[in-house]
Amino acid sequence: MSTSGTPQFRYTQTPSKVLHLRNLPWECAEEELIELCKPFGKIVNTKCNVGANRNQAFVEFADLNQAINMVSYYASSSEPAQVRGKTVYIQYSNRHEIVNNKSPGDVPGNVLLVTIEGVEAGDVSIDVIHLVFSAFGFVHKIATFEKAAGFQALIQFNDAETASSARNALDGRSIPRHVLYLLPEHVGSCHLRISYSAHTDLNIKFQSHRSRDYTNPYLPVNPTAIEGIMQPAVGPDGKKKELESNVLLASIENMQYAVTVDVLHTVFSAFGTVQKIAIFEKNGQTQALVQYPDVNTAAVAREALEGHCIYDGGYCKLHLSYSRHTDLNVKAFSDKSRDYTIPEASLLAAQQVSGYPAAPAAWQNPQAAPMYHGNEFSGAASMQAQGPPGQGPSWDPAMQAGRSTFVSVPSTFPGQTFHASSGPVYSSAAMPPGSSPLQTGPTTSSSMASRGISQPGGPPNLRPGGGASPPGVGPPGASPSYYGQ
DNA sequence: AGCACA
DSSP states (O other): OOOOOOOOOGGGOOOOSEEEEESOOTTOOHHHHHHHHGGGSOEEEEEEEETTTTOEEEEEESSHHHHHHHHHHHHHOSSOOEETTEEOEEEEOSSSSOOSOSOGGGSOOSEEEEEETTOOTTTSOHHHHHHHHHTTSOEEEEEEEEETTEEEEEEEESSHHHHHHHHHHHTTOBSOHHHHTTSOTTOOOOBEEEEEOSOSSOOBOSBOSSEEETTOTTSOBOHHHHTTOOSOOBOTTSSBOOOOOSEEEEEEESOOSOOOHHHHHHHHHTTSOOOEEEEEEETTEEEEEEEOSSHHHHHHHHHHHTTOEEETTTEEEEEEEEOSOSSOOOOSBOSSEEETTSHHHHHHHHHHSTTOOOOOOOOOOTTOOSOOOOSTTOSHHHHHTOOOTTSSSOOOOOOOOOSOOBOOSTTTSSSSOOOSSSSOOOOOOOOOOOOOOSSOOHHHHHHHIIIIITSTTOOOSOOTTTTOOOTTOSSTTOOOOOBOO
């Protein structure tokens, strides 16, 4: 009775030009592997830090004979293979080539992604992190956040060399003993898992309890961070208050009919100037971000539209919440996004959607402080490249008040998915203030809302049909209107 | 000290 034989140990393993190395020191760098193996032949690929303990590796030789040479050499050698004095066990791999030799986190860069295991976000302050990592060089920026993986921090160094020295020294280690006294007593172990981020320059908008930009001491302090809030904002009545924002997140339920940027613009313009719109898909559901100039307008729109349907019959029901974003960075004119603050885009939009006043080109932000420009390739050079304020449609990310201190690709920001340029990327960009509201200012528009719009069945007086009907959408014979359920 | 990915 022949079974498919269980794999035996090395004696019956078929040779492969890929070798499996075990019992490596966990610090083992690719260079050390190469050092060990290159006397036997040309190494074409490696994979380091494999296994739960990250103490295994694979090395692929150019030629099978080279791998055989190495295995047989150490099989008969009196001196075992060693890395830093540690005996390394070598055998043929059961695969014949190394695929995916590097995970994204292993590609060196100047920004580290640090996961601090076994702690809550409040346990390890950004100052402790700064202290620990400053041992390896000047830390430019830090952004911390909580994800499923735990408490994480992005730490930006000047270059990949500095970053890798920090990673090599700290990956897998606990926070060094000399700073442990800075941690709360209940924090027992807090191991650091460190990989490289694909980011090259973090976009820090405020000095706050969760983000720092050490290159720019003049960066404004996030007002909400002064009190060091670690708990949700609380309203006057003591109840938990949802964090407000000038940007609304709209989920569109029961979307039987296409909802275009123009439709959304029409709907949301009833409450004030819509600055930017971005439509995207999330979990198979269509969502949209709608940016107003201020929180008040957004609050009014939210109150009025929540639970209402764009089309009669329960179609395209809106669910609104506040986004964490305060300023969207969207393509000026595409089928999924619109930036009405850009004069050209407004013109373009006006060609298609007649009847809407173009947003005024107000680019000066009175709130703007001298700012550090945090785009992908920023640095001294890009700061100089900034044009003077008030000139044309620049992308100067003027500072604006807001509570989002660190904004990036939604939901994927610190994770392992990096969209460099695909899709809308939300980050800092200018928020031109003082755009003239379509109807009324924020304060009066709230009275407007209280007069009727928020009442089910009381549609706002603005209908897409009036010069802005979305092409061929909506139920037959029905122009978009608002119906309470 | 015993085989990787997502």
